[in-house]
Amino acid sequence: MGPKIGLVGLGRMGANMARRLKESGFAIGAVHDRDAARAVLLATELGTVAAPTLARVTAHSDLVFTVVSDDAAQMEVFKEQGDSLLIGAAGRTFVN
16 A cells, blocks of 8 residues: 555645545545635545644655645745644655
8 A cells, every 4th residue: 555645735726636646546644724624524525534733644644745825835834833744754755
């Protein structure tokens, strides 16, 4: 079995990437969006975890795709303090 994939940013592009990865046989470990309801809907559709925090995405995934709106949002998900994808990131791969 391949890596568990996490996705952060579930707008049109991120959500469709998650769907296509699932359709292609990849395991989706977790999804996260700043709009928690959007994450819950997609997680339910895909049969995966709607991670309430960025750190939970990292915990449930081997490979994490970030599909966020701009550079400021990108820096926010990888910040050094508080909730971040960097918590527990050893051995994980990130694709921005």
